[in-house]
């Protein structure tokens with residue numbers, strides 16, 4: 001076959017042909033690896049290449065590199081590290097796992113397969129919880145009389161399915177008087193949340209438990225008594241849609257983090273059945289869901305009046321799709 005095509009499809013051979021004493025700049029290496037990724041059908045070829053080169057140069061984004069770093073020839077070690085990381089991307093590993101870290105809101109979190117990589121839309125789920133907590137802290141009901149009108153509440157938040165800890169740790173970071181219980185059924189997720197909490201010095205206000213919402217006993221979730229808020233980005237993909245997910249997801253991420261069963265509601269229903277047992281009166285549940293779910297959840301809650309929960313608001317994601325549910329508890333436990 002055409003040797004050039006052959007080399008592009010086989011980057012080892014192409015790299016051997018490169019002159020290792022040549023001076024190669026960051027900009028040139030970005031184009032080089034972009035070309036290799038494109039020739040191999042790797043999605044987001046340019047972005048992947050930029051992230052890898054920037055990471056090795058100690059920057060978050062290519063955009064943030066100054067003119068000096070862009071024009072300085074890379075060292076052999078840097079080029080070899082870029083090659084090593086790019087080889088992983090060529091195996092369709094998501095760039096977040098390739099780099100081993102990713103940003104979520106203002107935090108940099110460690111990432112490790114197969115623990116679910118936080119998605120950008122989930123940042124909006126965190127914003128909704130923060131808005132509610134800020135509103136509560138301003139509400140006169142939380143003041144404890146004349147002696148101490150400035151007392152702020154100390155919300156207790158439960159996150160179900162914490163993955164890497166993105167939601168739980170972002171909430172702790174923004175709510176300095178809050179405490180969070182973060183649970184996940186997977187040991188790998190619990191360990192990664194723990195590591196991320198420690199790296200971010202947020203370990204003192206969090207309890208991290210291996211807990212399966214389908215089988216665990218609710219008493220375990222109350223180390224600090226009834227909770228103000230339950231938040232979850234549960235597995236909610238309809239089982240029939242799983243096969244259409246990108247190869248990056250199917251090969252590297254834990255599919256148990258995504259597969260919500262036939263109607264995507266398997267774990268959602270477990271969370272809603274648990275919520276009234278552990279929430280304070282007027283406590284809230286915030287869920288990220290599929291756009292088909294808000295109506296399905298409303299119907300299901302109507303068929304379960306015993307849960308005393310109702311949808312109080314549905315919020316849209318940045319594409320205008322209904323993706324976030326605010327559900328409220330109405331009665332004493």
Ligand SMILES: C[S@@+](CC[C@H](N)C(=O)[O-])C[C@H]1O[C@@H](n2cnc3c(N)ncnc32)[C@H](O)[C@@H]1O
Pocket residue numbers: 116117118119122160161162163164165166167183184185186189211212213214233234235254256257258267
């Ligand atoms: C979509 S991921 C969300 C991870 C993280 N909260 C985020 O937004 O990046 C769902 C998480 O729920 C966990 N999970 C799935 N089923 C569960 C169950 N029955 N009980 C507890 N956690 C569960 C998965 O292991 C996974 O970490």
